[in-house]
Amino acid sequence: MAFETNMSDLLTSIKQVLLDGRESTGVTHLKRGVLPPLPTFPTIALLPDIENILEYRNNGKYIIERNVSVEVYAKAYDVKDAKKKVLDVITEIIGLARIQNNLGANRWSTSCFDCTWSEEVYETPFEYSGQIVQIGILPMSFISNESMPTNRLKYGSVTETGLSDTIDEIYDTLVGYVNQTDVTYDLSNVRNVYKKEIPPVPDFPSITIVSRGTDRDRARTGEDVAKFNIELGVWTKLLDKEYALNQSLALVETIKDIVQYNELWGGKVINSYIDDIQYERADTEKLGMVYRSLVNLIIEGMEVTNK
Secondary structure, eight states: OOSBOOHHHHHHHHHHHHHHTHHHHOOOEEEESOOOSSOOSSEEEEEEEEEEEEEEOGGGEEEEEEEEEEEEEEEESSHHHHHHHHHHHHHHHHHHHHHHHTSGGGGGGGTOSEEEEOOOEEOOOEEETTEEEEEEEEEEEEEEEEEOOSSOOOOSSOOOOOHHHHHHHHHHHHHHHHHOSOOTTOOTTOOEEESSSOOSSOOSSEEEEEEEEEEEEEEETTEEEEEEEEEEEEEEEOOSSHHHHHHHHHHHHHHHHHHHHTTTGGGTOSEEEEEEEEEEEEEETTTEEEEEEEEEEEEEEEEEOOO
16 A cells, blocks of 8 residues: 555654755764764654554555654754754755655655644753753654554454453453464563553563543443543663664554454454554653553443443
8 A cells, every 4th residue: 555654664764864865964873763872963863752543444444643753963062053053954854854745656765645844842952061962853744544454353243341351351362462373463572461550670571551541422221332441551671772662663563453453352342443652751760761652542342331
């Protein structure tokens, strides 16, 4: 399907465009993911922000918006000079984006059919090695097509299932993929799956399954049709290496495929779908810095309320 990609490949496409345009930006050091403690200035870091499902279509197709933070770092002996350096780079990045948008079917290496950006945001400057470092963030949005896995599991009926049993079904399904030898949806590198918030000292990578509330829109005699808001957390180590981000993004894509393939969760729900995926860098007291991605899942099920 044309203009179809994933977050990891999109970041690679953006990085390549900026590398090809380094004569105009003046930046030769680019990174997918967080920067090392001692980066070379000026430098650019590309980080995932959020994926929003804009529209579900027939035959397992949908339109997805991926937001990316383009972080520009520059230093100078004066605050104004440091900010001007960042602004100059961001201006050139926008110019490169306009060129890409005019390439038709070849725009952004065919990874999206629309790209927009918002006004840049500047963080508080700080001193580093006797100079002032300024960070400017250019929020960019890329809209693409996407396809669900084919031959998704189907069931002839729906079993009335409450929130607790639904979470148990999700847990059992994910653990099954962790322990199986079939590599279609490989979770063999996951160390733990938890039906709770992340514990103080987990093994990474880990997955958490947490309820974020229930909505009941309508009721029939003796049963409620409820929407369960389930958050699947994907936790991986945060390192200043691209392979660490790659591991996190690959695991999220596998979870996404598993969730869509098992959209009826053993015949226990009416329907389920991904609302959005949030990508975060979390600084936790005992875990240190981690990549934490939140797959927000909406599950429509039937609860028996009067037996």
